[in-house]
Amino acid sequence: MSALSGNGDNASAFSKKGAAGGPPFIHYDERLPGSDFRFLHVEKISTRIRKYNWELFPHRHRDLFQMVLLEAGRGHFSYDLSEDVLEAPVLVLVPPLIVHSFRYEPQLAGQILTISDSYIDELARFSGEPQLPQMLMSPLVHGLRGEPAQLAHVVAALAAISDNLTSTRRGRGANLSANVLGILGLLSQYVREEPLPGSETQRRRQLYADFRDLIEQHFREQLPIASYAAMMSVTERTLHRVCRDVAGESPLKIAHRRIGLEAQRLLLYSSLTVGEVAYHLGFRDPSNFSRFFVENIGEPPQVFRRTRLG
Incomplete structure (x- = not known):
């Protein structure tokens, strides 16, 4: 699922070795390095979407899985033949290869976790939750209204990922994996898979x-x-x-x-x-x-x- 040559839907890759000789967890600017098999990144939704007048037109990622946490505001998420109205707080899963688009109202707050599909596959299999790999194949919108504990769990995990991405401490790679597994564990516990249309x-x-x-x-x-x-x-x-x-x-x-x-x-x-x-x-x-x-x-x-x- 990774474009190892850096071709395809994602731009060309760059990599650097992780701290303490660990696996490469890297930041990106405009490049989406799908060839990095343990790529992981967190950023604010507004970082990119503001440049495009709060709308991302239909596109897909060949090698990247995304989790979008909308903490405040409203938006629309379209994929395949479906469209969902997003009312914060809400968590959206966007698997690779799914043609999708987002449209937001300007007053929003939220974060995007982007992770290489090979890495999230590895973690899903490691989790021991047999339903996770199948669940992560499909787009999913999981409302968090009335679920303050779940929202706090996801926010804390994303904050920990951001902290670990800039850390030089030993065990950084293991901590990042644990942070992502924490979100996957939440999903397997609370989320039922939504069937795809057709x-x-x-x-x-x-x-x-x-x-x-x-x-x-x-x-x-x-x-x-x-x-x-x-x-x-x-x-x-x-x-x-x-x-x-x-x-x-x-x-x-x-x-x-x-x-x-x-x-x-x-x-x-x-x-x-x-x-x-x-x-x-x-x-x-x-x-x-x-x-x-x-x-x-x-x-x-x-x-x-x-x-x-x-």
């Missing part, structure tokens, strides 16, 4: 989610797309159509991006040599891995590691 839309997204789950289990085996289709009991043509409709990419591109993501993780956070990374990911020859890495990431693996680790 059974066919829901079916396509579910098939896409099933494909992503299978990739997660088998990407090191580098299976042909036909094998994934067989495991899903659909034709290869259907799988291609679903991936194109939901993600705008071919199944092979999606599978390659997951391999590339794991390659980046291993190069940054393990002591494996480039050759060992290649064999770990199912390549028979390190030279084939190097070509794959250049084609998908944009530079040789040795250069990728050296420029980020020094």
